[in-house]
Amino acid sequence: MAAVALPVLAAPDVDGVLAAARGAPRPRDLCTDCGISRSSHAARCGAACQFVHPRHASLERQVHGRARDAARGDEAHFGPYLEMWRARLAAPRAGAQWTGLTTRLAERLLEEGLVDAVIATASADDDRWAPVPVLVTEARGMARCRGMKMGYSPVLALLDEAAARGYRRLAVVGVACQVHALRALEASLGLERLYVIGTPCSDNTTTARFHDFLALLTDRPASVTYLEFMPDMHVELRFDDGGVRRIPFIRLPIAQLPADFIPLTCRSCFDYTNALADVTVGYMAAGGDQWLVVRNARGRELAALLGDEVALAPLGSRGDRRGPVRTFARMLERQKGGMPVRRAPRWARPLIGWLQARFGPKGLEFARTRVEMKVAEGIVNLRAERPRRVRALVPEFAWELAAPYGLVPRDGERGGTPSRER
Numbered sequence: 518m519a520a521v522a523l524p525v526l527a528a529p530d531v532d533g534v535l536a537a538a539r540g541a542p543r544p545r546d547l548c549t550d551c552g553i554s555r556s557s558h559a560a561r562c563g564a565a566c567q568f569v570h571p572r573h574a575s576l577e578r579q580v581h582g583r584a585r586d587a588a589r590g591d592e593a594h595f596g597p598y599l600e601m602w603r604a605r606l607a608a609p610r611a612g613a614q615w616t617g618l619t620t621r622l623a624e625r626l627l628e629e630g631l632v633d634a635v636i637a638t639a640s641a642d643d644d645r646w647a648p649v650p651v652l653v654t655e656a657r658g659m660a661r662c663r664g665m666k667m668g669y670s671p672v673l674a675l676l677d678e679a680a681a682r683g684y685r686r687l688a689v690v691g692v693a694c695q696v697h698a699l700r701a702l703e704a705s706l707g708l709e710r711l712y713v714i715g716t717p718c719s720d721n722t723t724t725a726r727f728h729d730f731l732a733l734l735t736d737r738p739a740s741v742t743y744l745e746f747m748p749d750m751h752v753e754l755r756f757d758d759g760g761v762r763r764i765p766f767i768r769l770p771i772a773q774l775p776a777d778f779i780p781l782t783c784r785s786c787f788d789y790t791n792a793l794a795d796v797t798v799g800y801m802a803a804g805g806d807q808w809l810v811v812r813n814a815r816g817r818e819l820a821a822l823l824g825d826e827v828a829l830a831p832l833g834s835r836g837d838r839r840g841p842v843r844t845f846a847r848m849l850e851r852q853k854g855g856m857p858v859r860r861a862p863r864w865a866r867p868l869i870g871w872l873q874a875r876f877g878p879k880g881l882e883f884a885r886t887r888v889e890m891k892v893a894e895g896i897v898n899l900r901a902e903r904p905r906r907v908r909a910l911v912p913e914f915a916w917e918l919a920a921p922y923g924l925v926p927r928d929g930e931r932g933g934t935p936s937r938e939r
């Protein structure tokens with residue numbers, strides 16, 4: 518990984534955003550720059566990292582009091598949880614990725630004085646897609662964090678700044694690779710209280726490469742203000758003039774992207790749903806709304822802070838994931854790593870796109886589909902690109918999800934996780 522400096526957030530004291538992370542990471546293989554290598558904890562980087570020393574099961578036990586249990590609801594796919602909801606803020610927030618549940622949860626913590634600060638991700642002043650980690654101390658500062666940015670956000674570098682300011686009650690908003698390292702170090706951070714608000718994360722890439730992708734999707738990439746991979750198998754683009762464009766996945770210009778457009782880290786991540794957060798706020802299972810996964814008592818405390826600002830409903834589920842996941846896994850194996858490219862003839866793509874949106878898995882079944890695809894992708898990519906890391910990096914739960922698709926451990930591929938992990 519190149520040792521790049523962070524984009525700039527000017528005037529970090531505006532709106533209670535006290536500090537933005539600085540400095541460059543120490544380059545390392547399989548790294549998503551969670552920020553630890555930029556911090557005083559750098560010596561423990563390897564021990565904390567999901568891509569060096571993953572400890573999914575023991576950290577689940579540490580955080581939730583138990584590891585995921587395949588016999589309980591959907592835990593095999595989504596990790597430990599107490600409840601899951603289809604959710605939306607009654608008053609959606611401008612600039613939010615969905616309705617703004619994530620930033621609103623953090624705002625509520627600050628409003629109630631339950632934390633001294635929140636570590637989250639804002640946008641660079643000159644590029645709304647470039648992530649800048651920030652330490653937010655006033656609720657109104659969270660507005661600057663709304664919306665998804667594409668690129669690594671070394672949020673954990675700000676643990677030092679928080680400690681230097683004497684903040685011992687913190688919230689962190691992050692994706693799974695950041696949360697894994699945070700949980701691995703949590704006991705040694707001397708915090709009085711920690712709330713972890715997680716989002717799922719399928720894949721990330723560098724901001725520069727994301728701009729290349731935007732330029733392939735539209736001839737006015739600079740005017741795109743929003744992009745999301747919708748659960749109805751379309752990418753939605755919104756433009757600064759209010760225009761909206763929806764592109765079926767099957768028609769995305771994936772074949773024109775370099776094979777490493779998505780880094781191997783993201784292609785071999787087995788924690789899509791951020792199982793170590795107190796709450797996970799995503800969208801995959803919610804059919805057009807947000808997906809709120811409350812994982813433990815602290816997560817319940819967080820959800821309760823929203824009161825009647827949030828509308829909750831049961832999640833639905835429809836369809837059968839097995840066909841699509843099987844096809845995807847076969848395609849991956851043929852491809853031997855890299856991004857799977859559908860070679861459907863051009864004329865057939867609109868029809869396939871329509872069929873996928875109309876008859877594909879929906880709700881929880883869609884989320885299970887995506888988790889299984891990601892697990893298959895992780896195993897196939899590691900086998901192709903880092904065969905000697907398979908044993909250490911593929912957790913037991915991933916092998917179990919992949920087994921129905923013929924992806925079973927070969928000699929020496931299982932058991933790398935210490936026995937206490939199983």
Ligand SMILES: Cc1cc2nc3c(=O)[nH]c(=O)nc-3n(C[C@H](O)[C@H](O)[C@H](O)COP(=O)(O)OP(=O)(O)OC[C@H]3O[C@@H](n4cnc5c(N)ncnc54)[C@H](O)[C@@H]3O)c2cc1C
Nearest residue numbers: 613614615616617618619620637638664666719799800801
């Ligand atoms: C790279 C990426 C991929 C994602 N993929 C999926 C997916 O496949 N399925 C799914 O259900 N959800 C995914 N999400 C989460 C989703 O995009 C929404 O952020 C989430 O549903 C919350 O919506 P919201 O309206 O509540 O967020 P908002 O209230 O708008 O808040 C967004 C929050 O995201 C954080 N954030 C933004 N960019 C980054 C970043 N680069 N790194 C770390 N944190 C960031 C900010 O701190 C902010 O608090 C992904 C998020 C990211 C960053």
